[in-house]
Amino acid sequence: MRSMKKALFLAAIGLIVALAVAVPMVSGADGGAETAELYAGRDADVGDVNVSYDSVSGNLTVEFVVVSENWTLAETHVHVGKTIEDIPQTKKGNPIPGKFEYSAEYAPADRVTSDSFVIALGPIDEGDTVYIAAHAEVVELDSQDGVIQDESAWGDGEGFKGANWATCIVFTYEVE
Numbered sequence: 001m002r003s004m005k006k007a008l009f010l011a012a013i014g015l016i017v018a019l020a021v022a023v024p025m026v027s028g029a030d031g032g033a034e035t036a037e038l039y040a041g042r043d044a045d046v047g048d049v050n051v052s053y054d055s056v057s058g059n060l061t062v063e064f065v066v067v068s069e070n071w072t073l074a075e076t077h078v079h080v081g082k083t084i085e086d087i088p089q090t091k092k093g094n095p096i097p098g099k100f101e102y103s104a105e106y107a108p109a110d111r112v113t114s115d116s117f118v119i120a121l122g123p124i125d126e127g128d129t130v131y132i133a134a135h136a137e138v139v140e141l142d143s144q145d146g147v148i149q150d151e152s153a154w155g156d157g158e159g160f161k162g163a164n165w166a167t168c169i170v171f172t173y174e175v176e
Helices: 002-029
Strands: 033-040 044-056 059-066 071-081 102-105 115-120 127-140 147-155 168-172
Touching: 033 059, 033 127, 033 168, 044 127, 044 147, 044 168, 059 071, 059 127, 071 115, 102 115, 147 168
Parallel strands: none
Antiparallel strands: 033 044, 033 147, 044 059, 059 115, 071 102, 071 127, 127 147, 127 168
16 A cells, blocks of 8 residues: 555655656647748759747747758858848848848858757737748759859748839747
């Protein structure tokens, strides 16, 4: 009888510990997520830009993933704002990737096909919207790592006011 009580007690403790560990994981999972196409040269879909928000940490993750064969990342640039006007732009309304807050560069021969930025956004409420300018320079390579072509690429979304084809991902946080 005593060993049965001990077993029940240990099982109850195990359940409490499991729930204590699981609750933060569930809370973190209620962040929003969205995928936008990564368009190179205006209309070539070379991959995706995945955006996710973790409500526990307050972090926004922006991930570039190139899936088209022989294409690679040469540069990535990201800027996040509460409005599209918060994205660095020329007076005419064209975005300026070189002034974006987050960036990285890669040698095309390294054939980097993914890159991500974790941005400390802080708490946002369900229904809040953020604007994410996700820009990349992508390169198509031949089998000897020679450049066939290079293109500017944008995560698909709302257009800027300027005359170019740049776009901005409009991310609205929704609890899943």
